[in-house]
Amino acid sequence: MSETTPLKVVMRAVRRQLWWLLGLSLLCNLLLLTSSVYMLQIFDRVLSSGSYGTLLWLSGIAAAALLTFGLIELSRRQMLSGIGGWIERELSGEVMRRAMRQRLRDGRAAADTSDVTDLRSFLSGDALLAFLDAPWTPVFLAVIWAMHPLLGAIAVAGALILFALAVLNDLLTRQRLARVNGAMRRNRTDAAVYMEHAETLAALGMMGGTVARWSDAQRGLDARSDGARALSTTFLAASRSLRMIIQILMLGTGAYLVLQAELTAGGMIAGSIILSRALAPVERAIGAWRSYGSYREATARLSELFRQCPDRKDRLELDRPKGRIDVNGLRYHAPETGEPILKGLSFHLAAGSTLAIIGPSGSGKSSLCKCLVGAWPASFGAVRIDGADVAEWDSDDLGRHIGYLPQTVRLFSGSIAENIARLGPPETHLVLEASRRAGAHDLILSLPEGYETETGPYSDTLSGGQKQRIAMARALYGDPSVIALDEPDSNLDGNGELALAAMIRDLKERGKTVIFVSHAPALLRFADMVAVLKEGGLARFGPRDEILSSMMKPAPVKPRRVAEARV
Template structure:
């Protein structure tokens, strides 16, 4: 039997207040009978006896019951609201972590924070109250039946009809609403991507075209969602009309019973009020079905995400490596298309060696970088750091010993110092040391607030070169043993190139193992080894001078024999 996932365990823990909620719901619904009992007593006793004292005390008791109901209702909503907030707080960080992991493993993530929000909205909203109140509908119907069986038959028939409408609503709208929600979420993601790439869209005059395509996609999603919503609305309005008709029916039947002296006038009015309360949860449940559908779909997605990703395990803490890198028969296939991105790579670097990686665009250099830092898991082969496979290291622990500068440098919301410190606790000495080693110290001091300059989405006005230099400082933070630089000079000016040269010399002097992808020959002056990759396969690997000599050597044409020589 499969073990319950962390998601299932969290949801189970969130249900620990179920018993208390059912008790509160029972008491709240019981107190709602106060108005019916009050009406029954007023019509049948007070008006008949003419006692003002009885009327006063009945009114005081009824008001106390309603006030108590208000407190109980507040308590129910408070418990649900806090439960939803607790579940969101427990799941959100784990969902982000697992989404990142699944995105790297499979190329996509089945769930996200939007699903967590759907669960929180359902648990903390009005929809779940309708489901909590629905079990007490038979109790109210039983009370009506005790007043008179004819009224009970009307109440039972009405409840059955409304229940069937609710089932029909689920059958005809569930699938359509789920598909519409998926498409609407994709449309929202596309819109966010447009905003994030505002410079490209504006600079190339693409706003109109992408918005036209986005509008068409949104219209399709809206139409599917609107169809399901309209159908649900029709069924909801039908249920409301039936409920109002039932109240007229029960009043009419009650009046007839009063005329036949089988029911009192107070009983007639009370039965009408109780019926309205009995059918209200069923009617509300129909209108809340959309929220329930979103909750159910979100639960499935999150369960799939948690089942697809491994639970974090406690690993033995390994000492800081010296930087010995061993790669054997490394292969990697794209998770979505299974296309081979890295076909065959084997190499070995000793601590303190610098390796330059050369190759044409699309040859697999960036893929190799992601594999070397543990961002991607190899499909076949092995990568070892000081003899230990990368997978044997805890991700957080390994990250302290590995520096990585990707082609596209992303800086996150926070200060420059926080970004260099990898968004952890800022150690001023280590931040300054990393900035100076990367040659970014003077550039950072020239920023409006120096190391305290705020960065982040829509506020980051740094140039590509400035981002790259801060990214290099982040890679060098806390003196990692292995440093992987993917085209670190792609956005650098002359001063940045010089700073990078000095930084590479410093890494070599510090005994750090460095893998640097570059197309610039000047950077190769610093390297000890050169690896040449083509079509995902390592073509050449060896000492710099030897490999470059082979690459520069041009094959001489075979000598042609003249006719005379042949003779």
Template sequence: MAQRNLLEKILKAGRQQFPSLFVLSFLTNLLLLVSSIYMLQVFDRVLASGSIDTLIWLTIIAVLAILSYGFLEFARRKILSRNSTWIVENLSPEILRRNVSARLKVGRSPASLGDVRDLRNFVGGDAILAFFDAPWSPVFIAIIWLMHPILGVIAVTGAVVLLTIGILNDVITRRPMAQSNAHMRQVYGDAEAFVHNADVLEGMGMTETVAQRWRQRYGEAEREGAGAVEAALILYNMSRSIRLGFQIAILGAGAALVLRAELTAGGMIAASIILARALSPVERAISAWKGFGSYRLAKAKLAHLFRITDAPADRISLEKPKGRLSARELRYLAPETQEALIKTVTFQLSPGQICAVLGPSGSGKSSLCRLLVGAWKPSFGEVRLDGADMQEWPSEERGRYVGFLPQDVDLFSGTIAENIARMGPVIDEKVLAAAQKSGAHDMILSLPEGYETQLGLYSDQLSGGQKQRIGLARALYGDPSLLVLDEPSSNLDGNGEIALQKALQLMKAAAQTVVVVTHVPSLLKQADKIAVVNAGTMIKFGDRDEILKDMIPKDRVPHQKPHAAE
């Protein structure tokens, strides 16, 4: 239950700093009255009495108060900064984990780490200070009212007008800005994808076309929110003009009251300064409203992400499985389109058996692989390893017993050794054993830095075949009971295929259960079983020789000619 409400817990823990910030805001706003009080005393007391000593002591007190204000202002900004950093550090890993879960469960994630950044920008920035300062505006207005009711009426009117502009700003800009931000985030995501496929774009002369297309989409996203931005700018500048107008009004009214002997000259100047301070938080809140809108939208998206994903549950750890794999009435529907990628699949493998999966492109072989390793949750049916449902195991524990080589191998930022160790602690003996078993050891040693060679998303120092062999070593790391290999020879040369055949022999000798998607005849020799998949349905499953015999067309079987009668 605690994990399920982690977002609320972290945000609630962050809000625990608000009482201290509220007190600091009260003190800082109180100290901001110093300049008004100083002016009031100088005009009404010092100039009237001509006392230099009074001026000196007033100046010393004012300077000390301003220094105190600077210290308290630094303190509350430091609290905000540390609080926002703490929220990001504690929330980001969970958001990353749930992003992966949502991507596999519903096809895409409704939130991202960018939303965490929006939370931080608001919680740790100047925008939230406007909201902490706003409650003290009535206090300043009350002080002005005590100085004279007419000045109080002007101050109240100014606050109401600016507050109305703030509400109007929210009504006009909230929805368009939310839509524009979502569109803009998608546009920047497309830009990252283009950079990731730079070789394809440049090799096929698509760079300029793609850049122009991206520019068009970027312009559409900008125009989508341009109206809201212009409206916000108009309202913000209007609020500034109105605030300056009310300051002139209060000076004029104060001057009239001075002429009527109902107010002192110092009171007139002080009232103008206090009004500026009273209206400033309201004006700042208008400019900060965009940040608050982003915060509110980000919080809603993160809350939605937590609703559609499950927290890891505490379960009893199971012993290492022997490798008995069974799939019963598997069916999988694409999360967004509800298209049936896998329609009917049922089979069973004993520990140590190798099953080759055959089928045309688009028949569902890769989808089946993701179901078998537990990456995807079946829409119907189940996959079990030694009788335990794949979905009942936590991902970290299941991963120790399962090795997966996808068709497209991506390696992560870190060394080759770290990639083979699945980005966990590098245990040298296990890394070397996996590399040797996959046939990648000599290839890795031939690299300039060997196992310490740094990799990453944009690393271009490895060929597709080298990446595939490192990916196979990663799948073999820790001697898992089940290995699922999706087209493991697609990028391999002759030596790589020989190494793969030897690796399959070692897997069989180690009694590891293997499911391998392949069209290479030499790899079929290692198989005990063959499964044929077509249009998401397993149409054949059985012993290798029997399936191959059934797949050979009858007209290709040589017929013996009858002996001529003697």
């Protein structure tokens, strides 16, 4: 039995609403016969009898029917709009949460919130209305058949030909459009990254080359999609031309039947109007097929995301950890390539200890930090805090007890206070306490709007050092038990380094477990333990003085062999 996911629950609810929409569509399509019936009665009754009363009553009834049609059509569209908004509200957060989890675990996500937007666009737009109206085409065809079997045969043949064109259009364009759409999504993502890092591109003189590179890729994608789009457009144009030809054939046949006294003039006109109503949904469905293709692909990607990232079972919330860390056989492999980055690390860190991680560039220091705080799941082995595996701990629960300063600092859209409060409702005393302990309080007050200064990818004007000190305050928010700092002094000036040293000293005195990556002697003196990484492995681990003294010893000189020369 397949697992019930939020996506399945939402789509099941949508399908229940579709039954109501189908009922409303039936009423709408029946009321669309109003103009045809009105025309038939005018030609066959009013003009032949000259009755003004009949004309008045028929006109009133037709107006009331069309007014009812307008109200029902409004209800249909409002229902679709409400369904689209509800889908986005119900799924966007779930999709974002799972996409982030899969991105951390696998290096990429099967779907994202743009797929939810594709679902909303199809389910709340005209494309779905075309498909909802199409099933009632047989009703119109039956009415035409009742007027005369020959007219009915022409109408049925025309509908079948248009339907065959729709199916052929899907078979010939579906795969090509799916591949091109996926590549275009990636290209749009690249464009967003380029715009976000415009300062770097401008400073390095890369803007022209970057834009040219992106434009070349976009032109290549456009060229690949031109054939499929041209084919789809050809089918659409052919269907419209064919519909007009069938309508002319219907009029001509109707005129012949009138001359044969097998049909009235009103029936001829009414049959032509009903035929246009019968074929319009089929023609609209051909135009909406591309939107349906995007909906189908988005549904498949979302289903895969929910399959690969199922709901986590509710877990008992654990007590606040003291900060003991046990690393057992930790291995981490790059998600995309499978290349090992951390290789079988094992060590123990007592609660309240301070660990310095050192090693050459590319040795895995930042990767180890991310695994220790649960940001990256271990490929093999385990990282435990107070005996609990961080991979099995709910990330939101664990995050309240963890402070983390990444190597590349990013402040998110919002105020400084909101960023320090980790984008939750800022609790004033906790924000101020974290800022003061990080030595950032006076720095923040010196800004024009203080704690209300807006930050984000495009709105902030803070320096790298200012961002780093605010991010330190964010790491200390809520008084966490374990604090990991990755290169915390990389952007700091003299005052910032003094504030950092005071912060680490304060954390040690309050019994917090502190882990930092740094080569600065001023920080290493605060370390109780030192871990030396080399090529992803643990080269040394032990008390600071012991490790540093062993590293400072000169390597033993191997005796050189002197070859005896024969004279």
